[in-house]
Amino acid sequence: MPRVGRVIFALAVVAGLASAGCATVKPWQRGLLADSCMVFDSSAETSYMTHWQEAREGSMGGFGVQGGGCGCK
Amino acid sequence: MALTSVVLVVAAAGYNWAQNQLDLSFHAFQDKRGVTVLSPDADFSKDFSDRTNLKVKFGVDSISAASNSCARCHPDGANNGRVVGSASVTRKYGDSKVTVGGEFSKEMFYTATTGLASISRDLNNANTTVAAGFAFSLNQPVLHPSRQTESQRSMDTYVSLTQSWTKGTVTQFGYELNQINGYQTNPFLRTSVNSVLTTGNSPDARTRHAVSARLRQALPAETFLEVDYRRYHDNWSLNSSTLALGLSHHFGDTIVAGGTYRYYTQTGTYFYKPSYTGSPTYFTGDFRLFPFDAGSVTGHIELTPKGPFLNMPAGSSLTLEYERYRSTTGFVAGIFTGGIRIPLK
Secondary structure, three states, rough: OOHHHHHHHHHHHHHHHHOOOOOOOOOOHHOOOHHHHOOOOOOOHHHHHHHHHHHHHOOOOOOOOOOOOOOOO | OOOOOOOOOOOEEEEOOOEEEEEEEEEEEEOOOOOOOOOEEEEEEEEOOEEEEEEEEEEEEEEOOOOOOHOOOOOOOOOOOEEEEEEEEEEEEEEEEEEEEEEEEEEEEEEEEEEEEEEEEEOOOOEEEEEEEEEEEEEEOOOOOOOOOOOOEEEEEEEEEEEEEEEEEEEEEEEEEEEEEEEOOOOOOEEOOOOOEOOOOOOOOOEEEEEEEEEEEEOOEEEEEEEEEEEEEEEOOOOOEEEEEEEEOOOOOOOOEEEEEEEEEEEOOOOOOOOOOOHHHOOOOOOOHOOOOEEEEEEEEEEEOOEOOOEEOOOOEEEEEEEEEEOOOOOOEEEEEEEEEEEEE
């Protein structure tokens, strides 16, 4: 991984961990967070798009969704 | 034949527990070469208790018309088919969830078998979720037209941190490490070596890193912003960046519509050249290892009527999506997806 990428990732993780205790979203305030537009999901549409993009491009991964071995190009 | 490794890792959002539902999707892909892929698939999710959930997926790819590589030997066209099935079980232990599962896919000249395990845990009153997953895949390409079979082993590790910042802001940071050992040459894509078209030769080991940052932000007037960024690097010196920006909007209680723009750019591998002379150790004709940029635009709409519709129970939804993809290599493709989600008792 390039140095810049390592630094950005490390800063992001540290910032996330350091501030985790500061977030005070109460259970009754989570209505918007439960909206389907706010969820990092792996819907069938997202999985298929990821699958075929990885079949066309040289990179993969990073978003925690599933891909698969694939066919004739 | 694409020797893409199978990667099957946990989706790490972790906020919503599973529901009993059936998702039926139909995907249609067509590119400017005339290659068409029709892919129906079904996802079934069932809670067996308040702590245990089963997910089963079955899909088919029906690939018609000849690609550039197939057309050399099959000028009248060559069809292919792929069948994929997967299953996973998730069990809750307090604020933690553990998932184990596997996937198997089979097609002409390629078989892939994957096992996976993952764990996630909610912290800080569910405002923070940490997750980790591991997958091992055995991929077995057949070097058509010979019957020789090669093997490739892929190990994949993924960690993520999901954080709710406010009642309308959530982020996720992820890191994925993938190690592939074994045969990784594309047996069907050729390049010019001393003016002779020759199947490539790629290294037998590849280490891949990807870091990602994602944001979901609720905006005024029932509108939502989606931002995804990924930086990728591997030891073949292929680097890439991906940025996707999307907006979605609720039109009343029954319609959600939106669009996404995605930009992708990558360098070539260290051994990529348009053509080769002499006796190179590594050489490739695989378009995935070339330098190029790509952009795509996606539009989607989801309808969830309040009552039953199309003989389906209340709560069912219909999703339509279309993506247009264009790269600087001249590749252009359109992808249509239609899906139905049916809640089950």
